[in-house]
Amino acid sequence: MTSPYLSTPERILVTAALPYANGPVHIGHLAGAYLPADLYCRYQRLKGRDVLFICGSDEYGVAIMVRARKEGITPQELVDRYHPMIADAFARFGMSFDHYGRTTSPIHTETSQDFFRRLAQKGTFVLKTEQQLYDPEAGLFLADRFVRGTCPVCGYEDAYGDQCEKCGSSLSPQELINPRSALTDATPVLRETTHWYIPLGSLQPRLEQWIETRKNWKPNVLGQVRSWLQEGLKDRAITRDVPWGVPVPDDVARAAGVDATGKVIYVWFDAPIGYISATKEWALRTGDPDRWKQYWQDEHTRLIHFIGKDNIVFHCLMFPAMLMEHGDYVLPENVPANEFLNLEGQKLSTSRGWAVWLHEYLETFPADLLRYSLATTLPETRDTDFSWNDFQTRVNSELADILGNFVNRTMTFARRFADGKVPPLVDPSETDRAVLEELAGFPERIGAAYENFRMREAVFETMNLARLGNKYFNDTEPWHT
Numbered sequence: 001m002t003s004p005y006l007s008t009p010e011r012i013l014v015t016a017a018l019p020y021a022n023g024p025v026h027i028g029h030l031a032g033a034y035l036p037a038d039l040y041c042r043y044q045r046l047k048g049r050d051v052l053f054i055c056g057s058d059e060y061g062v063a064i065m066v067r068a069r070k071e072g073i074t075p076q077e078l079v080d081r082y083h084p085m086i087a088d089a090f091a092r093f094g095m096s097f098d099h100y101g102r103t104t105s106p107i108h109t110e111t112s113q114d115f116f117r118r119l120a121q122k123g124t125f126v127l128k129t130e131q132q133l134y135d136p137e138a139g140l141f142l143a144d145r146f147v148r149g150t151c152p153v154c155g156y157e158d159a160y161g162d163q164c165e166k167c168g169s170s171l172s173p174q175e176l177i178n179p180r181s182a183l184t185d186a187t188p189v190l191r192e193t194t195h196w197y198i199p200l201g202s203l204q205p206r207l208e209q210w211i212e213t214r215k216n217w218k219p220n221v222l223g224q225v226r227s228w229l230q231e232g233l234k235d236r237a238i239t240r241d242v243p244w245g246v247p248v249p250d251d252v253a254r255a256a257g258v259d260a261t262g263k264v265i266y267v268w269f270d271a272p273i274g275y276i277s278a279t280k281e282w283a284l285r286t287g288d289p290d291r292w293k294q295y296w297q298d299e300h301t302r303l304i305h306f307i308g309k310d311n312i313v314f315h316c317l318m319f320p321a322m323l324m325e326h327g328d329y330v331l332p333e334n335v336p337a338n339e340f341l342n343l344e345g346q347k348l349s350t351s352r353g354w355a356v357w358l359h360e361y362l363e364t365f366p367a368d369l370l371r372y373s374l375a376t377t378l379p380e381t382r383d384t385d386f387s388w389n390d391f392q393t394r395v396n397s398e399l400a401d402i403l404g405n406f407v408n409r410t411m412t413f414a415r416r417f418a419d420g421k422v423p424p425l426v427d428p429s430e431t432d433r434a435v436l437e438e439l440a441g442f443p444e445r446i447g448a449a450y451e452n453f454r455m456r457e458a459v460f461e462t463m464n465l466a467r468l469g470n471k472y473f474n475d476t477e478p479w480h481t
Contacts (some may be wrong), residue, residue, distance in 0.1 A: 002181075003310075005228050006091060009049075009300055009301060009302040010048055010298070010300040011049075011050040011051070011052065011294065011295060011298070011300065011301050011302070012044055012050065012052070012301070012302045012304065013054070013279070013295040013296070013301050013302070013303045013304070013330075014037055014041050014052065014053045014054070014304050014306065014432065015037075015055065015227040015275045015303075015304070015305050015306065016033045016034050016037040016038075016053075016054075016055040016097075016215070016273050016306045016307075016309065017032075017033045017055075017305075017306065017307040017311055017315075018056050018057060018058035018103070018275075019055075019057060019058060019084060019273055020057075020058050020061065020063050020064065021059045021064065021078070021079040021082040021083045021102070022063050022064050022066075022067040022068075022078060022079075022082060023055040023067070023242055023350055023361075024086065024089065024357045024358065024359050025086055025089055025090070025357070025358045025359075025375060026192040026348060026350070026355035026356055026357050026358060027341060027343070027348075027355070027356045027361075027370070027386055028343075028355065028360065029307075029308075029452045030093070030338065030358065030370075030374055031338065031341040031377065031378055031379060031384075031386070032103060032307070032308030032309075032338045032339075032340070032341065032379070032418075033307050033308055033338065034055075034090070034093075034095060034306070035307045035371060035375060035378070035455075036306055036336065036378060036453070036455050037379075038053075038094070038095050038096055038308035038420070038456070039305070039375065039450070039455045040453065040455070041053045041096055041458075042096060043333060043447075043458070044450075047192050047447075050228060051416065052098050052295050053096060053097050053098045054097065054098065054099055054275055054278045054279050054282065055083065055090075055095075055097050055099075055100050055101075055278070056099075056101030056102050056274055056275075056278045057079065057082070057083045057087070057100075057101070057102045057103065058267070058271050058274065059075075059079040059083065059102055059103045059104045060103055060104070060142070060244060060245045060246065060267045060270060060271070061244075061267035061268075062143050062145030062146050062182075062242065062267070063145060063273075064078060064079060064244065065146075065242065065244050066145070066146070066182055066183070067376045068287070069183065075244045075387065076104070078346060079102070079104060082089055082248045082399055082442055083102050085359060087100050087364065088359070089358040090330065090358075092362050092367060093358060093362065093367045093370070094367050094368070094371060098282055098311055099278050099279070099281055099282035099285065100278070100381060101274065101277065101278030101281050102337050103246075103270065103271065103274045103277070103281075105277065105281065105333065106276075106298065107242070107277050107280050107281055107284075108270070108273070108274055108277035109246050109247075110133070110277075111273055111276055111277040111280060112246045112265055112270040112273045112277070113246060113247075113249045113265075114240075114268070114343025115273050115276075115322070115326060116248070116249060116252065116265055117249050117251070117252055118326055119198075119322070119325050119326060120196070120249075120252045120255070120256075122325065122327075123179075124198065124199070124274040124307065124325045125193075125195070125196040125197060125198060125199075125238070126196070126197045126198075126199050126235055127194065127196060127256055127258070128194065128195060128197055128235070129192060129193070129194040129277075129470060130192070130193065130194075130195070131191065131192055132173070132174075132190065132191065132192075132193050132241075133147055133161075133173050133174065133179060133188035133189070133190065134188055134189050134190065134191040134391065135181040135184055135186055135188055136186060136189055137181070137183075137184040137186040137187075138181065138183045138184050138186070140183070140242065140243075140258065141172060141191065141193055141240075141242070142161070142171070142181055142182075142183075142188050143161070143240040143241070143242050144160060144161035144162030144163075144171075144173055145160050145161060145162060145182065146181060146242075147160070147161030147173040147179050147180070147181065147188065148160060148161070148176070148179070148180055148182050148184060149161075149176030149177055149179040149180060149307055150176060150177035150178055151164040151166065151167060151169060151171065151176070151177075152171070152175050152176070152177055153167050153169040153171075154167035154169070157327060159171065161173030161176060161179070163310075164330070168310075170228070171311065173188075175393050178340055182415070187449045193241055193243075194258050195237045195238075195239045195240070196237070196238055196239045196248070196249070196256075196267075197236060197237050197238065197265075198234050198235070198236050198318070198322070199236040200234060200235060200236055200317065200318065200321055200323065201232065201234055201235060203233070203321045203324070203411070204229060204232070204233045205231070206321075206324060207317055207320065207321060207324075207450075208229055209314075209470070210224060210320065210324070210331065211226075211229070214333070214334070216334060216452060216453075217334060217335070217336075217452070218336055218337065218380075218381065219381070220309065220337070220339065220381060220382075221309075221312055221316065221335055221336070221337050224312045224313070224316075225312065225313075225316045225317065226250075226319060228313055229317075229445050233317065236318065236447070237266060238265065238266040238269040239263050239264065239266055239342075240263070240264055240266050240267075241263060242260055242262075242264055243262060243264075244264065245265055245266075245270070246264055246265045246270045247260065247263070247264055247265075248260045248263040248264060248265060252255075255430070260298060261345055268289075268314050269318075269320065269322070271314075272314065272315065272319040272322070273322075274330075276292070276296055277423055279292040279295055279296060280292045284343075296327060296329050296330060297328050297330065298330070299330060301330050302318070302333045303330050303331065303332045304332065304333060304334050304335075304336070305319075305332050305334075305335045305336075305388075306336060306337075306338075307335060307336060307337045307338075307478055308338055308339075308340065308401035309338065309339050309340065311337065311358050312335070312337050313321070314334050315332065315335050315337075316332075319332075320332060323441040334362060334453070336453035338379050338380055338383070339379035339380070339381065339382050339383045341374075341377070341378075341379050341383070341384055341385070341386055342382045342383060342384070342385045342386070343356065343385070343386055343387075344386075344387050344388070345387075346387055349389070356386070356425050366447065367472075368399075369391070369395050369399065370391075371440070372394060372398070372399055373386070373390070373391045373394045374386070374394065375396055375455060375456065375459045376456060376460070377390070377456075377457055378455055378456050380453070380454065380455065380456060391479075398463060399431035402466045402467055402470065403463060403466045404462060405466075406466040406467075406468060406469040406470050406473075407466075409469075409470070409473055412468065413473075413478065413479065417478075431472070431475060431476055432476075435468065435472050438468060439465075439468070440467055442461060442464075445461050446458050446461045446462060460462075
C-alpha cells in the first residue's frame with residue numbers, strides 16, 4: 001500500500017485539541033486526540049522529518065466559569081489549579097509535545113485580538129443587534145453554555161445552548177424548548193445586545209470547494225462535514241457578554257460604534273488561535289521569535305489537527321473559514337478525528353464520576369501499559385470500549401507474553417551465545433530466508449498505517465513483529481546448534 005502523500009513536506013505541524021482546564025484528563029480524552037497525535041509525531045520523527053507538536057490548556061469559556069462558580073472561586077484560580085495538573089499528567093504519560101501552552105497567556109490575548117482585528121478590518125464580520133437570553137437573578141447575559149433545555153431536534157432534555165451532546169445538532173439558545181439558566185436555574189428573559197458574527201453561510205461555497213480538495217479524510221469526518229454543509233451554514237456569533245475571556249479589542253469596538261465593556265471573543269474563535277499563540281511561545285523559547293511563521297505561513301507545511309468527533313465542525317469548517325479570511329495561514333491538510341471511547345460499556349461522564357482519570361492511573365501503573373492498551377482500542381472509525389479485563393489481558397498476554405518474551409529471549413540468547421552482539425548471518429537456511437523476506441514487508445505496512453492515521457493497525461503490525469520473532473525462535477531452536 002502506498003501513502004497518499006506522494007511528496008514529503010518540508011515540515012509537519014501537528015496540533016492536539018486544547019483540553020478544557022476545568023478538570024483533569026481522562027482516558028476518553030487520551031484515546032480521542034492525544035495518544036493518536038503522539039504516536040503519529042513519534043513515527044514522523046523516526047522518519048527524520050521536521051515535526052512540531054503543539055497543544056495547550058483551553059482556559060476560557062463558559063465551562064470554566066460554571067465550574068468556578070460552583071466551587072466559589074474565580075475562573076483564574078480554577079485554571080491555575082488544573083493547567084499544571086493537566087500538563088504534569090501529560091508529561092508523565094509520555095506526551096512528546098514541543099510546547100504546551102495556555103490561553104490565558106499574554107501572547108495568546110495579543111494573537112487572538114490581532115486575528116480578530118484583521119478580520120474586522122477586512123470587513124469579514126457582520127454586526128447584529130438582537131434579543132438574547134438574560135438571567136435576571138445572576139445579572140448576566142447567558143452565553144450558549146449557560147443555557148440548558150430540551151433539544152428541538154431529538155427531545156434530549158439537557159441540551160446546551162450551542163449544541164446537543166446527544167444528537168450533535170448545532171443550536172442557538174433561543175431554539176431550546178423550556179430554557180433555563182445553568183447558573184441559577186432561573187427562567188431567562190430577552191434583552192437587547194450587539195455582537196460580531198462570522199458569516200459562515202456566505203463563506204460556504206469557498207469551504208465546499210476546499211473540502212473537495214482534501215484527500216484521505218476519514219469517512220466519519222467527511223460525513224459530518226457534508227451533513228453540516230447540506231443543512232446550510234449560518235452566521236455564528238463570535239463574541240459574548242461574559243466576564244471571562246479575551247476582551248474584544250477597544251479600537252475595533254469604537255470603529256463599529258459599540259461599547260465593548262463586558263464583551264469577550266467567543267471561546268471557539270480564540271481556542272484554535274491558541275495553536276498559533278502556543279507556536280509563537282515555542283519560537284520565543286527557541287530564541288528565534290519569527291520561526292513560528294515557517295510552520296503557519298509557508299505552503300510547504302502540512303497542518304494536521306487531531307481531535308475528537310465533537311470538535312469536527314470547529315476544526316473542519318469554522319477554523320478553516322477564519323484562516324481563509326485572514327489570508328496569511330496554511331489550511332489543515334487533514335483532521336483525523338476519532339469517535340468516542342466508552343468505559344465498561346457505559347459512556348464516560350465527568351459529572352457522574354464515571355471515568356479513569358490519568359493522574360490517578362499514573363499513581364498506580366506505568367504509563368506504557370495504558371498507552372499500549374489504549375492504542376489497541378482507539379475509536380478510529382466507531383465508538384470502542386475500555387475495560388479493566390481487556391487492559392489486564394493486553395498487558396499480560398501481549399506486552400508480557402509476546403513482546404516481553406521475545407525481547408527477553410533475544411537479549412538472553414545474544415548475551416549467552418554471542419557476547420551480547422548480533423552474530424553475522426552465515427549460510428542462511430530456507431527458514432532464515434523466509435523470515436527475512438517476511439520481515440522486509442513490515443516497514444512499508446507499518447509506515448503506511450501511520451501515514452494514513454490507522455494507529456491501531458500500526459500497533460498490531462508492530463506486535464506481529466514480536467510474534468514472528470517468537471515463532472522463529474520456536475521453529476529453529478537456535479540454542480541446540
